[in-house]
Amino acid sequence: MAPVQVGAGIGIANLPNQRHKIVAKSGANFTLMVCGESGLGKTTFINTLFTTSIKTPKTYKRRYNKTAEKTVEIEIIRAELEEKQFNVKLSVIDTPGFGDYTNNRDSWMPIIDFIDDQHESYMRQEQQPKRQELSDMRVHCCLYFIRPSGHTLKPLDIEVMKRLGTRVNLIPVIAKADTMTPTDLHKFKKRILEVIAAQNIQCYTFPLESDDEASTKRNMNIMAAMPFSIIGSTDDVVTADGRTVKGRQYSWGVAEVENEDHCDFKKLRQLLIRTHMLDLISSTEETHYETYRHAQMETRKIGEAKVKTVTNPKWKEEEEALRKRFTEQVRLEENRFRSWEQQLIAERDRLNKDLEAEHSHIKALEAELEAMQAGLSPKPRK
Amino acid sequence: MVVGASGLGRTTFINTLCDADVVPKRECDEPEMAHIEEGIKIKPYTVELDEDGVKISLTVVDTPGFGDMIDNEYCFQEILGYLERQYDDILSEESRIKRNPRFRDNRVHALLYFIAPTGHSLREIDIELMKRLSPRINVIPVIGKSDTLTPSELADFKKRIMEDIEHYNIPIYNFPYDPEEDDEETVEENGHLRSLLPFALIGCEEEIVVNGRKVRARQYPWGIVEVDNSQHCDFAKLRFALLSSHLQDLKDITHDYLYENYRTEKLSRSADDLSEEGSDEEDQHARMKEEQLRKEEEKLREIELKVERELKEKQQELWAKEQQLQTLEAQQA
Numbered sequence: 001m002a003p004v005q006v007g008a009g010i011g012i013a014n015l016p017n018q019r020h021k022i023v024a025k026s027g028a029n030f031t032l033m034v035c036g037e038s039g040l041g042k043t044t045f046i047n048t049l050f051t052t053s054i055k056t057p058k059t060y061k062r063r064y065n066k067t068a069e070k071t072v073e074i075e076i077i078r079a080e081l082e083e084k085q086f087n088v089k090l091s092v093i094d095t096p097g098f099g100d101y102t103n104n105r106d107s108w109m110p111i112i113d114f115i116d117d118q119h120e121s122y123m124r125q126e127q128q129p130k131r132q133e134l135s136d137m138r139v140h141c142c143l144y145f146i147r148p149s150g151h152t153l154k155p156l157d158i159e160v161m162k163r164l165g166t167r168v169n170l171i172p173v174i175a176k177a178d179t180m181t182p183t184d185l186h187k188f189k190k191r192i193l194e195v196i197a198a199q200n201i202q203c204y205t206f207p208l209e210s211d212d213e214a215s216t217k218r219n220m221n222i223m224a225a226m227p228f229s230i231i232g233s234t235d236d237v238v239t240a241d242g243r244t245v246k247g248r249q250y251s252w253g254v255a256e257v258e259n260e261d262h263c264d265f266k267k268l269r270q271l272l273i274r275t276h277m278l279d280l281i282s283s284t285e286e287t288h289y290e291t292y293r294h295a296q297m298e299t300r301k302i303g304e305a306k307v308k309t310v311t312n313p314k315w316k317e318e319e320e321a322l323r324k325r326f327t328e329q330v331r332l333e334e335n336r337f338r339s340w341e342q343q344l345i346a347e348r349d350r351l352n353k354d355l356e357a358e359h360s361h362i363k364a365l366e367a368e369l370e371a372m373q374a375g376l377s378p379k380p381r382k
Numbered sequence: 383m384v385v386g387a388s389g390l391g392r393t394t395f396i397n398t399l400c401d402a403d404v405v406p407k408r409e410c411d412e413p414e415m416a417h418i419e420e421g422i423k424i425k426p427y428t429v430e431l432d433e434d435g436v437k438i439s440l441t442v443v444d445t446p447g448f449g450d451m452i453d454n455e456y457c458f459q460e461i462l463g464y465l466e467r468q469y470d471d472i473l474s475e476e477s478r479i480k481r482n483p484r485f486r487d488n489r490v491h492a493l494l495y496f497i498a499p500t501g502h503s504l505r506e507i508d509i510e511l512m513k514r515l516s517p518r519i520n521v522i523p524v525i526g527k528s529d530t531l532t533p534s535e536l537a538d539f540k541k542r543i544m545e546d547i548e549h550y551n552i553p554i555y556n557f558p559y560d561p562e563e564d565d566e567e568t569v570e571e572n573g574h575l576r577s578l579l580p581f582a583l584i585g586c587e588e589e590i591v592v593n594g595r596k597v598r599a600r601q602y603p604w605g606i607v608e609v610d611n612s613q614h615c616d617f618a619k620l621r622f623a624l625l626s627s628h629l630q631d632l633k634d635i636t637h638d639y640l641y642e643n644y645r646t647e648k649l650s651r652s653a654d655d656l657s658e659e660g661s662d663e664e665d666q667h668a669r670m671k672e673e674q675l676r677k678e679e680e681k682l683r684e685i686e687l688k689v690e691r692e693l694k695e696k697q698q699e700l701w702a703k704e705q706q707l708q709t710l711e712a713q714q715a
Contacts, residue, residue, distance in 0.1 A: 039500020102507045103453040147498075149389020156452050158417040179499075179530045181600055199417055248532050251613055253605020261603050 027087035029136055030277060033168070034092065035111060035160070036145025037099035040175035044232035045143075046092055048246065048257060049269060053234070054079050054092060072097045072110045093139065099156060108160045115139050115167050119292040140284045141204070141272065142168045145175040146192065146227065150184055153195045165202035168288060169280055171271075172196070172203060177229030177263045178248060178255040185229055192227055206279050215275075222271055228264040233257050383519070384442065385461065385511070386496025387449035390526035394585035395494075396442050398598065398609060399621060400429045403587070405444055422447040422457045424464050426488075433625050440625075443490060449507055458514050465490055465518045469644045474668050482675075489641065491632045492555065492624065493519045496526040497543065497580060501535050504546040512552045518640060520555035520632050523547070528582035528615055529600065529607045536582055543580055554579075555635070557628065575623055581616040584609055 034042040043055045055077050075094040080087060095111055098104075118138045125134050142164055146157060153161075164170045172192065177185060196203060203226065206219065237249040239256065247256040256262050272280075384392045393405045404427050426443045443464075448457050468488045475485050493515060497508055512521050523543065525531075531539060547554060556579060559572035586598045586609050598609040610618050624632075 037500075038505075039498065039502045100505055102510055103455055105453050147389065149387075151389050154388075154450055155417050155419045159452065176530050178602070179527055181602060250529070250532055250605060250607075252607050253602065255602070255604045259603075 024086055027089060028277070028281070029089045029091075030281065031091040031093065031137060031139050031141075032272075033095070033111075033115075033139045033142040034145065035095050035098060035142055035164070036175065037147060038096060040145040040147060041230075041232045042094065042145055042175075044234065045145075045175075045230060047234050048232045048265070049272070050079075050081060050090070051234075052079075052081075054090075055094070072107050074110060074114050091137065104156055107156075108163060111160070112163055112167065115142075115164075116292065119167075119289055120296075122289065123293055123296065138284055138289060139168050140280045142170050144170060144172050146172055148174055148176050148179045148188070150180060150188055152191050158195070158199055158201070161196075161201045162199065167292070169204040169283060170202065171268075172227035173268070174227050174229040176231070178231050180229075189227060189229070204280070204283075206276055218270075218275075222267050225264045225267050228268040230265045230268060231255055231257050231263040232265075383445065383461075383490045383493045384496065385445045385448055385493060386526060387498060388446065390496040390498055391583065391585045392444060392446075392496055392526070394587060395496075395526070395583055396427070396444065397587050398585040398617070399624075400431060400440065400442070402429065404429050404442065419451040420447050421451070422460050424460065431625065436626075438625060438629070441488070454507060458511055461511075462514060462518065465515070466644070469518070469641060470648075472641065473645055473648065474671075477668075478672065489636055490519055491636045493521050495521055495523050496583075497523055499525055499527050499530040499539070501531060501539055503539075503542045509546070509550050509552065512547075512554065513550065516553045518644065520635055520640070521552075522555050523580035524620070525580050525582045527584070529584050531582075540580060540582070555632070557623075571627070575619065575628075578616050578619060581620045583617050583620065584615040585617075 032046075034046060036042055043057055046055055047053050073096050075096060077092045077094065079090045079092070081090055082088075093114070098107055098111070101107070122134065122136060122138055125131055144157070144161055144164065146153065161170060161172065174185070174188065174192075180188060195201075205223070231248065233246050233248050235246065235248075236244050237247050237254050238244050239247070239254045245254070245256045245258060247254045247259075257265050260266060384396060386392050393407060396405050397403055405425075423446055424443060425446065426441055428439065428441045431438045431440050445461060448454075448461075451457075468490065472487065472489060475481060495508070495512060497504065508523075512523065515521055525536075525539070525543075528536060557572040557575045559569050561569055564572075584600065584607055586600050586607075588598070589596045590599050590601055590606070591597075592599060592606055592608065600607045600609075607614050609615065612618055
């Protein structure tokens with residue numbers, strides 16, 4: 001059916017405005033994950049991106065109390081942002097402990113499991129009879145922080161990015177970009193793109209073509225700058241020519257955060273918040289979630305629980321501890337029952353003995369009685 | 383020896399220290415092979431330096447591939463094995479009956495460990511490595527690529543690293559001095575160097591023109607970082623300490639203290655278990671080497687004798703010929 005052009009306008013064109021009102025009232029829900037070794041500036045970047053102190057910087061007093069278990073933790077920080085009466089419920093997921101240990105084998109398992117678990121829990125909620133109140137913690141975007149070595153990606157980076165790219169929108173980011181001179185940075189970016197292409201790592205891409213010329217050019221500009229080099233800073237410093245900007249103050253100059261020549265922070269912020277946030281959310285819902293659902297539905301029926309492979313040693317330890325406690329308690333109960341049984345037996349024996357005693361007493365009395373009767377009865381015969 | 387994860391400026395530092403292109407830049411391999419983990423490699427390079435008129439033959443051992451793999455337990459063993467092999471060579475050389483006068487002392491006198499400039503504190507791999515290697519070598523911790531950190535961050539970072547080193551009892555080379563014995567100058571100098579630990583380093587090979595002078599510096603859009611400027615980094619001080627003032631001290635400690643400890647441990651270990659196969663194999667190995675040397679010496683002697691014999695024969699021939707000529711002459715005359 002060919003679309004029919006309505007003449008003077010009956011108000012169909014007002015639909016986007018209605019949608020705008022509905023969305024503006026309900027607000028948005030955005031989940032961002034930052035992944036990378038410690039000391040690359042993840043916390044600072046988040047605080048810089050949203051220009052508020054969402055996450056407090058690391059405290060150093062407790063670093064000697066680290067436990068012997070070397071696992072990657074998942075930390076969730078929730079915040080609610082408001083701009084011009086529009087709310088965004090923001091969740092930031094941090095992965096402390098990733099890549100910090102001598103042996104980092106399988107250190108990506110907690111992260112991958114977390115992402116899959118969010119898809120899983122959303123899927124289960126969808127299959128419930130009542131699905132009005134869905135809590136959606138699916139990760140919309142994952143920023144992977146690359147160490148600015150200047151050479152190439154490490155094997156650990158490649159392994160993790162491969163696995164992340166198929167499950168979530170992955171955006172690689174070069175951290176602490178003020179380590180490298182512009183020529184070094186350019187070479188490094190090229191190397192990373194080559195490795196990403198050769199290793200078939202799926203990164204986030206978005207449609208470049210759009211309605212107006214300006215957006216297309218802007219989109220191409222942003223895409224060309226991947227992977228983004230960033231500098232994070234929440235402090236205001238004064239530059240040589242007197243401006244007050246957010247930046248880092250060195251004894252040889254000031255590296256500015258918002259300066260396009262110094263780093264790609266502005267482009268990344270534009271991508272994440274201003275222009276493509278909705279695309280990130282919808283691509284997560286449409287592409288990644290559907291891929292997951294598709295894969296799961298092929299082998300499972302509706303309502304069945306997921307087959308879990310528990311590889312986390314911490315869980316095994318807890319399981320062991322629980323089992324031990326359980327057997328302990330069972331043993332205690334059994335002992336109690338046994339002693340109770342013995343008490344009962346002792347009681348019964350005692351009562352039996354008393355009964356016996358009574359019996360013999362009665363017999364004795366009966367014997368006496370008979371004797372007395374026998375003694376009595378011959379007397380009347382005499 | 384320089385040890386550190388890749389990308390921390392080790393190679394550049396070596397080239398900057400020697401003021402020449404000693405170590406070739408890492409050639410990045412094919413992108414398709416980037417996911418293959420290479421093990422750690424140990425590469426020694428020898429350079430002749432001239433420090434204030436004193437000639438130094440500097441051997442730098444680079445360790446590319448350290449800390450790059452997903453599981454890095456193996457790296458420690460490799461480096462430790464290399465250090466102990468050098469000690470073993472010296473030990474067997476000392477115990478030999480006939481010592482080789484041209485024996486080259488390959489013991490490593492100092493190890494510069496590059497710490498990543500995270501800004502937080504020491505990581506597990508840093509602590510493990512320094513702990514395991516400090517009984518065998520002088521460990522000097524340094525911060526690579528220190529132009530990542532602002533001056534206040536750098537001061538905090540240094541403080542936290544020194545706290546960590548104390549907390550985990552890691553014996554590093556901290557420019558020891560004795561307040562009573564040494565003179566004031568030494569005390570002051572060592573105290574100052576100790577306060578600078580761990581040294582903040584920046585490496586750069588290119589020269590650019592700053593204020594009309596040619597300096598080694600890195601050019602950023604927001605400024606220029608000079609390598610030799612003491613306010614920007616501690617490179618100049620470290621170079622002076624390593625190659626001039628504390629060179630002898632490092633060698634002395636290596637020989638008198640670390641080597642002696644190793645020797646004691648090794649000999650008491652082999653005295654305890656004489657019947658163990660391990661020490662037998664080592665003895666056999668040493669004996670084999672000695673036998674080889676002896677055989678070579680014998681061969682040389684045989685060749686000498688042969689040459690002498692040939693010479694004598696030639697002499698006799700010439701004599702006989704001379705005689706003949708003389709008789710001919712006598713006949714003619």
